[in-house]
């Protein structure tokens with residue numbers, strides 16, 4: 001995008017530092033999301049404490065990034081591409097923090113789950129979770145490589161997330177209708193499913209931020225929408 | 232935002248100082264009652280450009296101008312144009328406040344007297360009060376109108392110069408780095424003033440501060456080595472300029 005470097009070295013370093021911090025935050029959020037998904041799928045009650053605690057680290061990244069951005073705005077009054085980098089970093093870090101919260105929320109849902117969830121139910125949750133994880137990985141890649149195509153692909157990919165959410169939700173409902181005893185677990189699984197869908201929405205936001213960062217224009221048109229998943 | 236009427240238009244404008252060419256093929260349209268900011272590195276031709284608009288370059292012997300400059304559709308370099316009338320219509324404020332070595336009152340009275348704008352002392356007094364009010368200086372000087380203009384602070388002197396410029400009822404005000412010698416408070420007052428003056432006048436301001444351009448202007452032009460590289464809305468310019476050179480300049484990346 002821009003190969004020239006700033007005349008003021010420390011400005012260059014501050015922007016680079018912000019960029020690096022955001023990527024670190026992104027990869028931590030990725031592992032939070034995948035760890036929490038794995039915990040749900042395997043009903044692994046041992047691992048959840050660590051995931052819940054790690055959410056603090058994601059939050060710390062967010063406040064670190066806030067501070068860096070405030071300093072940049074005041075010291076440098078960034079313009080053009082620098083302004084867009086700074087503002088996108090602010091927005092992306094907010095979305096990452098929310099994805100972290102959702103991962104934590106899912107980790108908390110593992111404790112009450114039975115160990116013998118039906119396989120089809122687990123599989124449909126896993127398919128959804130895997131896709132959301134891939135979307136997160138791709139959107140972070142699109143940020144790192146400043147790839148407009150990739151950000152656009154992620155943005156469009158949210159439709160698929162909605163479809164898989166719909167399927168997973170149906171399976172949860174089936175499970176629920178089979179036996180009244182399943183009611184308690186099912187509520188938790190509904191939340192897990194919904195949380196994954198919401199994480200997908202935050203990933204779509206990030207794709208929009210990356211697109212704006214690169215192009216300087218907002219993505220036009222309506223958000224992709226899959227089958228209705230409201231419950 | 233509706234497009235306003237074109238007030239100033241240059242076509243293929245080229246300016247030479249002797250052998251040296253200072254402006255190359257500048258084509259620009261400036262709309263009425265808008266603030267247009269001109270930015271660009273030192274020596275890129277910003278002052279040269281605005282001096283063309285009230286023919287201040289006429290006084291520089293070696294300066295030659297090609298191409299056309301129109302105000303309200305009329306070529307200002309045409310033989311029939313009266314330069315004194317032109318300068319009445321196109322006021323100018325310079326980088327360094329330059330009040331005449333006269334009283335505050337006489338600083339402003341000078342122009343209207345030359346141009347025969349007022350008929351008697353009462354009218355002149357009114358005009359002076361009005362000009363000082365428009366320049367947001369009246370309250371600070373109303374009790375000392377007969378003290379020398381040079382006794383004012385730098386920021387006040389600059390507002391006095393603005394009052395002087397508007398006293399002759401101009402349509403266009405050219406400002407060449409009007410705040411570069413001022414502190415942040417005085418600068419804020421001038422910027423606030425520019426915002427008010429925009430209701431009445433077409434303003435072109437040369438500035439070295441992109442942040443100032445963003446604060447005061449609706450359109451921005453970026454000059455580099457005598458060429459107009461990019462011209463457009465200020466908002467587009469600071470968020471997403473089309474030209475890499477503009478971007479490098481406003482982000483502080485110029486090599």
Ligand SMILES: Nc1ncnc2c1ncn2[C@@H]1O[C@H](COP(=O)(O)OP(=O)(O)OP(=O)(O)O)[C@@H](O)[C@H]1O
Nearest residue numbers: 248251253271272273274275276277278279280291
């Ligand atoms: N009176 C003059 N005689 C000869 N050359 C001149 C004269 N005035 C300006 N120039 C030359 O014309 C070019 C443009 O100068 P100009 O003053 O218009 O630049 P500028 O953009 O206003 O710069 P700055 O930001 O430093 O005020 C420069 O190369 C300058 O040396």
Ligand SMILES: [Mg+2]
Nearest residue numbers: 277278279407
């Ligand atoms: Mg100049």
